Amino acid sequence: MGKRYPGVYGAEAFACLIQEVSMNNQYDYDVIVAGGGPAGIGAAIAAARIGSRVLLIEQAGYLGGMATNASVPAFCPYTDGKRVTIGGIGLEVLEAMKRESYESPFYDNKPGRQKEYDWVPIDPEVLKRVTERLVIDSACHILLHTVVTDVIVKRGKLAAVRIHNKSGNSTISAKYFIDCTGDADLVALAGGAFEYGDQEGLVQSGTLCFRIANLNTERFMAYAKECGEDGNLNIAVSKAKASNDFIEDERYVSGIALQAVGVAGLNFGHVYHFNPLDAQDLTRAELEARAKLPRLMEFLRRYVPGAEEAVLISSGPAIGLRESRRICGEYRLTTMDYYSRATFEDSIARYSYPIDIHASTPPQGDYRDDLEYVTSRYQEGEAYSIPYRSLLPIGISNLLVAGRTISCDRAMMASVRVMPACFATGEAAGTAAALCNKNNLQCKQVKIQELQKQLTLQGAILA
Ligand SMILES: Cc1cc2nc3c(=O)[nH]c(=O)nc-3n(C[C@H](O)[C@H](O)[C@H](O)COP(=O)(O)OP(=O)(O)OC[C@H]3O[C@@H](n4cnc5c(N)ncnc54)[C@H](O)[C@@H]3O)c2cc1C
Structure with a gap:
């Protein structure tokens, strides 16, 4: 059977391909990026712009990861309260989305926040389009509707990924791979070490985010202002609680973003106690979350001024997953590093989002359970560094990891997991892979100063 896509072989060619990879060192691509969320977008664009032949593989029919596939309503801060700390491709995506979106009427002028960069509401349809365009313009190939199902490992290196899509099963080889699946699928499939969950093996709860329309924008905005910083509609929540009418197992509204006049995205409602790597658990979580939506809407209509006539226009498409595997890498970023505002010689990004752990079981306390948030x-202007070594899984020399699964402890993950940081680790991984490709290096042999210089040229902020 011949090639059906550039570099994508049918299953019959599998044996020939392996021979080809091992004997001739011919690769279909220089770099394969698995997963098209913020990390994968950053990685793919960065590697392609530096001249690598890159393939980005994504299981959904569009890019964006949780922002589009789970309707996460807003980007976490790009600044440390004083200045932008996430530059480069992440900032480019943000600016492109803002240019092409409806202007959000939400004016967030709270102290320590910069409305241009912090908590910017997401327009998911525009985000899909601008990320596709940026990836295509970088000359990166994209394969949508395609799942990486397996990997082929040879002498401590990944040789190829096995994929499944409507064309069947295929195998694609590359010199370097970047795991941006949000689940560290490639690392796990390659037999790499990873951590998962807390001491009891539990991960943070998930949320089926949703969008509502028909809000009275003016009344709603006045009310949101009244609720104040961190309010997240807390006056309404308190009222409902006082009447014993708040949603069972919920303590607060995690997030709401006014995305256009009359339209808001909500990060509201938790599903507890499920394993995002188990299909049956995932199915249960998805069904449970959807069944909860009418109750959440009822609360909004009854208690939130401006939302009396609100209608649910969409959910998901899929439940949002906050936590999954964390790889064991060359450096494990820790909570201690967070609290000491650590800096590293191999810094590839700086970030400052708090430790934001959502409870894995229904919280018992009265109000917010996520006090550590x-x-x-930090004080304005403070940040920690993310070291390159945290992107390097132990024992697989041509594989990098970016996004929420980098090497860190569980609490630290609750800071680096948000999208601006994922763009930044993605861009660093893509840049490193492209530099290694130019010089035929293993990922951990990359010259750190050269990587940092290149990232800085691209607009990334490392110090
Ligand atoms: C409910 C919720 C609310 C959140 N709120 C915010 C917020 O307000 N602001 C913020 O900035 N962040 C927020 N986050 C965090 C943030 O959205 C995610 O942590 C972030 O998107 C992770 O980026 P990533 O690129 O690592 O992974 P993801 O965004 O998960 O992207 C991974 C991509 O890989 C694809 N994929 C997975 N496995 C495979 C495979 N085997 N083969 C092919 N493709 C695959 C997936 O389809 C997906 O597109 C929230 C998360 C959740 C769940």
């Missing part, structure tokens, strides 16, 4: 907050 408040207590871990």
